[in-house]
Amino acid sequence: MSDTATAQDEEPKEPLSAEEQMRERRAAAYRRATRVLARMGLRAPLRERLARLQEAAPEVYDLDEPSDLYGNGVVEALERRVAALLGTEAAAFFPTGTMAQQVALRCWAARTGNPTVALHALAHPEVHERDAFREVAGLRTVRVTGEPRLPTAQEIRDFAEPFGALMLELPLRDAGFVLPTWEELTELVQAARERDAVVHFDGARLWESTVRLGRSLSEIADLADSVYVSFYKSLDGFGGAALAGPKSLVEEAKTWRHRYGGMVFQQFPTALAALIGLERELPRLPDYVRHARVVAAALREGFAESGVPWARVHPGEPHTHQFQVWLPYDADVLMEAAVRQAEETGTYLFTSLWDTKGPGLSMTELTVTAAGLEWTAEDVRAAVADFATRLPAAPRWGRGELREQPPTTRTRPAGVAGALSVAGCTMGT
Structure with missing residues (x-):
């Protein structure tokens, strides 16, 4: 059989869905990133593991x-x-x-x-x-x-x-x-x-x-x-x-x-x-927890300095080396911004999925491990500032005063809802 006949007999591949394309971009961005807050073994190739x-x-x-x-x-x-x-x-x-x-x-x-x-x-x-x-x-x-x-x-x-x-x-x-x-x-x-x-x-x-x-x-x-x-x-x-x-x-x-x-x-x-x-890993976990508090504080400062209308780090001082970040944007917007930052700068600040918690409100989880110990507070603030430039114009219920609250949902923690109810607050504690 000729090469031409073989090529003609092959069925064309279906194009990847938007979700599959994003999954591949996220994986590639993580592999190529020069700076992340956590390197997880589960995301490493089998050969490396x-x-x-x-x-x-x-x-x-x-x-x-x-x-x-x-x-x-x-x-x-x-x-x-x-x-x-x-x-x-x-x-x-x-x-x-x-x-x-x-x-x-x-x-x-x-x-x-x-x-x-x-x-x-x-x-x-x-x-x-x-x-x-x-x-x-x-x-x-x-x-x-x-x-x-x-x-x-x-x-x-x-x-x-x-x-x-x-x-x-x-x-x-x-x-x-x-x-x-x-x-x-x-x-x-x-x-x-x-x-x-x-x-x-x-x-x-x-x-x-x-x-x-x-x-x-x-x-x-x-x-x-x-x-x-x-x-x-x-x-x-x-x-x-x-x-x-x-x-x-x-x-x-x-x-x-x-x-x-x-x-x-x-x-x-x-x-x-x-x-x-x-x-x-067990002996290093206390160091990760303590540095997570440094990262969390720098994130809050970075979002405030960048003019993001409302941002929340929860808990304000992390109890472990993992915590949540809440932002007033849809999950797909935040995912695109995070991956694009990694692709263009090598810094992958938010490597986890963003989860939609209501119209225009999403949450992700951050983890700090050995890789994160290399980040100073200034590194975090700079990464936040760069990330913020990739976000669209602020929602009208932001900019220093909560003129309009986003819809509440059953899944949003009460502490987050409480922060939203405080007029003039740019972020909760």
Whole structure:
């Protein structure tokens, strides 16, 4: 067959949609950017991720040992390390946090005789897990509050119906990665105890909570009856999670892990990546948290100096190394500005997706890791000033005085709505 015939027989490729084009532009901009606030392993090529694993693995485990089979070997070593860090009797490795928390809470439900789990309306199982607690684990959830903060002790004491377990997400990601103070947390746990409820911490990002709470990981974990932690959200691992707590609970959880299909034949790459994260990233997280506060303050100053009509960094002083930025533009406008800045300058300030929260109002999440430590406050302000030049003319409800409030939505945190209601305010605290 001739080359001409072959070419004629090939079906023409369909043009990429606008969404696909933006996805490709974002990926290319991230790869080529010379300056970002965070370099995430999950966005690196496979070759690079495997090379990093091979380079770092000898630091955390004897590679002459046999590979793991059904949760022994390096997986057991990881479980022991987590239990030691959290000060618990035992820990069990799980392939996902969704599985780990279902297992933990169904175990507690059997012990308390009450399948009701009290949690926040923005807790991960309520927002991101397609009703898995109810549909798979047979649990019932009740929402203590929907405010962009952790529940209060008084809300727990006043809640109108009994519950067997209180689940607290530390930090609460969808509210802005927010944490209570140590005093608020201890009082909150005590209030649950007064109601004869067990306390489970959704600690997917517990690792970076020590700075605001002012306590060690073991002191924090000691407040709860059980704790789940993730190995990829902050530690840059490949995936995986652990459930930590009393030995009797962990042993029961391992039985349910098997029943749920979590008894994976081999998991050494994930376990090794988790151990590397505990060795390399965990000690650096406090530095990331402290520098996130510098970045957040510089962002606020930069938007004010650039004349952006209303901008919000939430929380005003980040509780962890992650926080939210809210701007009065549609998501596609902000995405285009962010990618174009990266393409033209090599500086990719806002690498995450922008999420529309209402007409003309969007939010993105910022993370500060090792790459972000290189940014000074002046670097951030300069990047904001350049980003602002790529935005369209300001909405008429801006420019120093909020003459017209944007529509409110159910998903916008109350703190943001409160900032909007203050006339003459260019940004909230």
